[in-house]
Amino acid sequence: MAFLKKFFPFLLFALVLSAIQVIATCTETEYYLTQLTMAAWYSLPVLGLCLVMGYAGQISLGHAAFFAVGGYAAGVVTTTSLIPVQTNSLVSLLGKAGLLVSRTNLYGLPLLHLTPWIGLLFAIGTSLLLSILIGVPALKLKGHYLAMATMGFGIIIYRILLGTSFFGAADGLSDIPAFRILPVLSVSSDFSARVTNYYLAFACVLILLILFSNLLHSRMGRALKAIHNNEEAASASGINTARDKLIVFVISALCATLGGFFLTHYTGSIGPSEASIMKSVRYVAIVAAGGMASLWGTLILGLILNFLSLRGVFGSYDDAVFGAILVMIMLFAPEGLFNIGKLKSLFRKTHGPA
């Protein structure tokens, strides 16, 4: 029963998700599933940021950069043609190893490129490297300085993507093929694969959520909470604060990268705006509104807000909505929208024994 109790929220969430799919299919509104799938991939960076901000108490205004790293890794690997260097011994070796894919591009021209699996490795590698490179010095900083340092990192990545023709400059990369994970399972925007992709994306989200909640109930999670409350005290009790902060930062960067990687294969294109500061701020807004240290709050708000934003509900006020969320949450509900803990304690005070 303890097992059931622990996994009850996950089961409930899975049930709601399948109910949504069934309703969408029955009412022939399956196009909603596309935006929900995208919102699911977008919730990966948000969940990662929730660990960093809510649990470890460190702000990051550069998470969109990690998201873009994943997307651009997917794009570069699968759109850079290797035909000019086909005779190169390394390239032919890769071909023999079955790591090359040939297809025709949008204009019907033949294209030879690496498999998306290499892209995945490339994305993870780059993200690891960047997050350690920026995390080691940045996490020594606090408050405003940490915010500006991560924001500066985000702007640098954005500027490089925007200014380099190899990355498609302002147009970004398009014509990115589907990612075939198994013969029957591929990340693509094909109408026939819509339902499969919906479940695939949410399966990833659920797995991540389970891993995270395990992490938070481990020694590591308690260490993070201690760091959040008082870093000096945590350090005095024998917690390696620098190492733990870095680990959680790298984990969250990897989540963002994976989200970017899969979303790019799903939609088939990526642009520099994915790395913009506004995107990073948007992730921060979602975590803040979700109640900072609340994985479920963050996930649910992230799904709702991203879904509405992708449906175009906010129109030209899209960014303004997220700005308003930031200001309003901080002024009126700094504990987040779903502050169940506070509600519970109120309830206890008025109705139960103290």
Added chain:
Amino acid sequence: MTTEQLLQYLLSGITIGSIYAITAIGYNIIYNATGIINFAQGEFLMIGAMTAISLSAFMPLPLAIVCAIVITALVGALIEIIFIRPMKKPSVLQMIIVTIGLSILLREAALHIWDEKVRALPFFTGSEVSSLSLFGAHVSPQVIWVLAISALMVVLLNLFFKYSLTGKSIRACSADRASAKLCGIPVQRMITLSFMLSAAIGAVGGCILSPITQTQYDCGTSLAIKGFATAVLGGLGNSTAAVTAGLLLGLLETFSIIVLPLAYKDAVSIALLLIILFVRPSGLFGNADTGRLKEF
């Protein structure tokens, strides 16, 4: 490179550097009074310039600029009264998030008031083609305006904070808020005033810069981060050092164009910001020990 070219780069570096210095001073004033880094500082420049551009259609340019400065100062005051004041004992994270949110709201409001077109104030004297010859280098007369007005502003601010009673009161609030209150200084009003002052300085910077670099609703962000880089480079809170730091950053950025593509210009100054933050967070001219005492 010829001497004329060198001089040309030097002048354009100093011009952009003085704008960074002005932005940095704007940060410092609010930081000193409240301990808040106002992420919306860049938006003050944009609002000042945009308002002046709109007003210049109805009135002579000097009057339009003065009105724009007053309006921006009022915006600054409103921001403090509506958004900053109600926060009781805000955490650093809260302050960061609120000012970031405000910067987005101001930018989006500007987008809906003015649309996304690039605009510019007319040149104060002459036009975009007129130029002065200075030791063989050709400079727009606007550059002289920028340099003169920024220098004047720095001097006036220094005098204001050193000798006027109001300036001294603001400094007292930053030194020790409780003691300032006990001495009968209206702390709350001084904080509002520091926001107004900071917004007004931003508006001046936006107006003098607009003829050269033009203004768009989202031009505040990159100015904001470079202004912050300047403020940190000089040591947060130190406005005199900010001038030196601003000129340094402006020159570095301008000369980076020689070796790197223009598109990476912003990346260069931000990379410098990161290096300074990582190596010497108290700033080039700051004292490492006092830097550690501050609450970041």
